[in-house]
Amino acid sequence: GAGVSQTPSNKVTEKGKYVELRCDPISGHTALYWYRQSLGQGPEFLIYFQGTGAADDSGLPNDRFFAVRPEGSVSTLKIQRTERGDSAVYLCASSPTASYNEQFFGPGTRLTVL
Amino acid sequence: GQNIDQPTEMTATEGAIVQINCTYQTSGFNGLFWYQQHAGEAPTFLSYNVLDGLEEKGRFSSFLSRSKGYSYLLLKELQMKDSASYLCAVYASGGSYIPTFGRGTSLIVHP
Numbered sequence: 001g002a003g004v005s006q007t008p009s010n011k012v013t014e015k016g017k018y019v020e021l022r023c024d025p026i027s028g029h030t031a032l033y034w035y036r037q038s039l040g041q042g043p044e045f046l047i048y049f050q051g052t053g054a055a056d057d058s059g060l061p062n063d064r065f066f067a068v069r070p071e072g073s074v075s076t077l078k079i080q081r082t083e084r085g086d087s088a089v090y091l092c093a094s095s096p097t098a099s100y101n102e103q104f105f106g107p108g109t110r111l112t113v114l
Numbered sequence: 115g116q117n118i119d120q121p122t123e124m125t126a127t128e129g130a131i132v133q134i135n136c137t138y139q140t141s142g143f144n145g146l147f148w149y150q151q152h153a154g155e156a157p158t159f160l161s162y163n164v165l166d167g168l169e170e171k172g173r174f175s176s177f178l179s180r181s182k183g184y185s186y187l188l189l190k191e192l193q194m195k196d197s198a199s200y201l202c203a204v205y206a207s208g209g210s211y212i213p214t215f216g217r218g219t220s221l222i223v224h225p
Contacts, residue, residue, distance in 0.1 A: 004156075031211070040122075042201050042215030043157070056212060091156065098211040100145045100164070105156035 002026070004106035006092050012112045013082055021077040021109045023092030031098040032075050034067055035091040037108070043091055049075060050098040082113045116140045116206050118216035125222045126192055134187045134200050134219045142207030148176055148187045149201040151218065157201055161187065189221075197223045 005024045013019050025032050030051050035043035045059040049069045057067070064082075069075040079086055089110050093103035117139040126132040138146070145164040149157035163169055163178035163185060175188040189196055199218040206214060 033212075035215075040217065040220075042118075042203075042217045045212050045214075048212060056210075059212075100205045100211065102147065102159045102162060103213070105149075105158070107156045 004092055004094055004104055006090075006106040006109050008109055009107065010110045010112075012114065014114050015082060015084060017082050017113075019079050019082060019111065021079075021090050021111070023075045023077070023094075023106060025073060025075070025092070025094030026104055027073075029094035029096055029104070030072065031095045031101075032069060033093045033095075033103060034075070034077050035093065037089045037091055046077070048098065055098060079111075082111075084113050087111055087113045116204065116214040118202055118204055118214055120200075120202050120216040120219045122217070123220045123222070125224065128192055128194060128223055128225050130192050131188065131190050132192060132221065134189070134221065136185045136187070136202035136216055138183050138185075138202070138204045138214075138216075140183075140204050140206035140214065143180055144205040144208065146176075146178055146185050146205075147203045147213065148174075148185075149203065151199045151201060153198070160200075192223050194223050194225070197221060 007022045033048040034046040037043045047057040052072045064080045067077045089108040091108045092106045095101040119137045148160040151157040161176035173190045201218045202216040203213040
């Protein structure tokens with residue numbers, strides 16, 4: 001079956017703008033994770049969902065960041081009033097359920113804030 | 115907090131063997147994963163250890179010592195396509211299904 005997909009693959013925006021990043025997990029996977037990865041670093045946890053609810057959002061850096069998963073499949077990460085420091089690759093991963101499992105990653109969205 | 119430490123970069127020769135180390139300090143332990151990430155691509159799963167010892171999978175093996183907070187990934191018969199970043203990720207205390215990733219080790223394989 002299809003893997004995790006993310007759109008867009010690249011997003012260039014200006015400081016202060018609003019952006020939405022989309023993740024489509026593997027069908028049937030109830031757990032969905034968002035990470036941010038800067039060059040030369042490992043993925044940094046942002047938020048994860050089990051079903052429709054955010055199970056843990058402790059990694060969101062501030063209230064400009066928000067994520068939803070209204071129907072328990074597709075998720076959208078929303079960033080308001082973008083700043084240059086938000087520039088990074090945003091990775092999405094899914095797993096069959098929230099547990100100590102292998103995660104299946106999407107190709108990421110490269111966000112550049114000018 | 116959790117701390118995962120890996121070397122930043124390693125180089126090796128095609129056909130050789132390389133060992134990438136990972137040390138961790140976490141509150142609790144519920145498994146360690148190794149992922150491979152080629153430049154500009156998604157991380158992909160390589161191996162999983164939750165008990166002490168060696169797990170072998172083809173050219174790749176991974177070792178875990180929980181008492182030492184230590185793991186290594188062993189890559190044999192290196193190929194050019196093995197040039198990538200190798201990420202160590204640890205699940206810590208019970209109930210937190212959030213892995214902590216190391217910064218990754220960039221492996222360069224040269225002819």
